[in-house]
Amino acid sequence: MWRVLWTLVARAARGPRSPRSCTRQGSGAPAPGSGATIFALSSGQGRCGIAVIRTSGPSSGHALRSLTAPRDLPPARSACLRLLSHPRSGEPLDHALVLWFPGPQSFTGEDCAEFHVHGGPAVVSGVLQALETEAQRRQALRQLDGELGHLCHGWAKTLTKALAHVEAYIDFGEDDNLEEGVLEQADSQVRELELALSAHLRDARRGQRLRSGAHVVVAGPPNAGKSSLVNVLSRKPVSIVSPEPGTTRDVLETPVDLAGFPALLSDTAGLREGVGPVEQEGVRRARERLEQADLILAVLDASDLGSPSSCNFLDTVVAPPGAGSPSENSRRLLLVLNKSDLLPPGGPDPRPDLPPHLLLSCLTGEGLDGLLEALRKELAEVCGDPSTGPPLLTRARHQHHLQGCLDALRHYKQTKDLALAAEALRLARGHLGRITGGGGTEEVLDIIFRDFCVGK
């Protein structure tokens, strides 16, 4: 009932489910205390044994009942074991302890519910998604601020303008005089937006990384100390080696928690050309993994920087010729010079062209703190910092709609039929509208009448 009700409401609240319809109803967020039900993950981010999800608000009871159907509400303030399943699909989510705190005897004074679920990211996100209603999404999205908010609003503005100009070209292009090049300008704006969105989406795999772990690849020429580094990183007390069997999909891939961030640490075969077919296959895989890596830990033997294999590695992996190109922009790399204990007291051989690097001795542990700090910084960038960024769930939705927006934009201009092309823009704007709101008919008309002298 709860789910159905909310779905209906959300649909009604959106008005005609057209891509542009979001502002038609122009409603603001419900006033505080006006009966909205909120929910959130109350325990910390990341991997843990048990995660606690709390809801607060008048719909908490409905929510609890709909997730634990067909069972009734548990007795107040006592923990009960329940099978949680998705209210719509019926798909089982988790066996969880649930608690029911009817208001006003609750933390917030409103009706509250708690779900103590197993802490795997899949379970947590499954329950959160089941809880999430369209209306709440809208509200969460309305509160969108920060960097991503700025970005989305900027894109929405560009897209609305492009849409308005195409609409103007359709509605007034033949009767009134629009300036030359209106359509061409819209075209180039759409192209730019497409590039910006796809760059962001490439980058915005971060949310996913936070759930499933960032790919950290250790690479380097043979005998640089890659495996030692992996061992050090996975044995270091501050990092926790996952004891779960079977989670390692590859013998060389170890799930670890690096400075609070989940990561998949991969050891690769030493990169060198030639030799036997088996090793060649290993090298091919290593290169493939490098391409998929979120972060590369490039390891060199500090005492052996002049060797051909080190030089080759530096030229091809650490500073490849195309490194400045946009496609390489998102690649992150930390250069680690291992075996610092073998160096003479004056430091490594002076190589003026050597990029920024960290010195480390896997043997003595010297430089490890510096490396961990550097890793933390990099991973915060890669995964997004949960303490400052928007919540994980919203980000998944953002990604979904940004992807939808991008897909729609790609349909623009595939056809000469301008009505079809405009439809692609409307659809794209609709996706952005689910994040930022706006983009309705009146907004489009405002832009048309602001930018063009039309009307008779």
Add this chain to the structure above:
Amino acid sequence: MFSLRGCGLCVAASLSKKHLPLARFIGDSAAPVAANFDVVVIGGGHAGAEAAAAAARCGSRTLLLTHRVDTIGQMSCNPSFGGIGKGHLMREVDALDGLCSRICDQSGVHYKVLNRRKGPAVWGLRAQIDRKLYKQNMQKEILNTPLLTVQEGAVEDLVLTEPEPEHTGKCRVSGVVLGPTFVPTFLSSHSQFSSLQALRASYFILIADGSTVHAESVVLTTGTFLRGVIVIGLETHPAGRLGDQPSIGLAQTLEKLGFVVGRLKTGTPPRIAKESVNFSILNKQTPDNPSIPFSFINETVWIKPEDQLPCYLTHTNPRVDEIVLENLHLNSHIKETTRGPRYCPSIESKVLRFPNRLHQVWLEPEGMDSDLIYPQGLSVTLPAELQEKMITCIKGLEKAKMIQPGYGVQYDYLDPRQITPSLETHLVQRLFFAGQINGTTGYEEAAAQGVIAGINASLRVKRKPPFVVSRTEGYIGVLIDDLTTLGTNEPYRMFTSRAEFRLSLRPDNADSRLTFRGYKEVGCVSQQRYERASWMKSSLEEGISVLKSIEFSSSKWKKLIPEASISIGKSLPLRALDVLKYEEVDMKLLAKAIPEPLKKYIKCRELAERLKIEATYESVLFHQQQQINEVQQDEALQLPKDLDYLTLRDVSLSYEVREKLHFSRPETIGAASRIPGVTPAAIINLLRFVKTTQQRQMAMNELPKANQSLCDTESLEERQL
């Protein structure tokens, strides 16, 4: 200066009264004969004519009351019909068997479809119309419509009685009181404005006073006549249109009843003597060949393309800007701009808002044998001498003679949130509004509302449920939903950008969207039109399924139709319908390649074209249909009509939301959700309320089931809530 009082605008008086069939027309000397009608329509403009004809088509005895019979079908502003968005409305009016499209097919002098290269969903059927012919043909049509009587007269007041208890509204209209009316006599049977002197002549005779006409429903289409004021320079004159008296008594009546009144302004350009224009140095625009008719039931228009008239294009220049800017102090229409429309209706607003630009001026013919040119884009309210000065600094118009000055009109409109989607007012039962009174501009917007108001006025008399077009079904629905839920504070004009489901609501398929409903639910559609639409529908369905059934490999298609840019790499077989999607492929080409069974589909030009259009949009339409279904679900959730939002205690709503709902009185959850300021939380609460009300109603309805005689139409209607 011009004397504006009573300067009749009958540029070429079309029908002298003695030609009118007497049985239909109650002349100026006769007292009202039968003072009892089902539907009385007040106003003979584009909304009024359509409303009266539609009510009569539905079988209601209808009276059309107008100041002057000879202004029925008058095009007071531009000599053209249709365009982008407006052409869509005309096709829908035609699908309901309205008049304007058919009349245009008999009266045009230059037919041109706009947006030809931009896709069939946004094609804009448009034509320059001969004013005189249009008026003649419209009057002929109106005066020959069975059940429709026309009477000259001005309405001074409404007769009001007790409300029907089963409907909302504080009273019910049951007739109209005719006021004393002065109409100008005709200057001569063909009084053309050969000189400005003619404008000064004015003679009036008294025609009717004080009598009452009883009506079951009343449709008000008073255009710009409610407290209309004409403005030229600093002079203002009360008038609904140049030469016609405004309606003041009626405006007061409506205000007393509690209607919220607003004020809008519009304008019209000066008229120029055709022979004084130097066309040879201007860009010429020729009409389409062949001409595409507006009406579904016409294959051709009345005139051959080679006999049609051209239009010409010229532009303003910096000198025009100077004249406008230097004389703003002489321009009260512009000075008074408190809240002007966002778009630029006049040359003054163009110059002020977009300075240092050249603006287009289209020189349009006013008719086959008219001596006048209408300079579209030059709407202006400067003093007349300055208008002429401005005109003559435009290329091609250096020696132009101004025959009639441009002028502005300011008039009352009633906030359209006070009417339902059937165009009946919330306040007064059986009173309907259509046209400019609702804040719209344009002949087509007026005609569209006229048809709907006429149909619903008739249905109301017959105690049948209203006929509402959803915004998922037509531009008419978009127009009325926008007006009734959002209101307007500028003259509302239709654009295709207003329609969410633009790819579904196309000019080509208006018949399949509305004709069947009009025929089955209302009876406003002729048998002939219904049969034509049915044939087209079944032919289209058959054609599409045949096109889906023909499948070949892409290489075979490439051989069959080398013109098509089919990529051969695809391994999957292609349907003929997919091949038809290619821009360079049409049904003719397909039928040439595969004569059997396709050749029969190219015999009818319209059918072949519509198959091509269906193919073009096939994949997108599938998704759009899903969205349409979702919207329609919301619209199926009806809100009780008698809900008192201000005092309703069962629903938690903020006072602001209550006021908004109280004012707009949305009929469905869908409409409520489109009202700005109504929050999602409010919608939830309303929804919950509707559900419980429904359940309660269902339980109550269980009881009378045993006694079938109690189930009359009214209670059935209630149960549908």
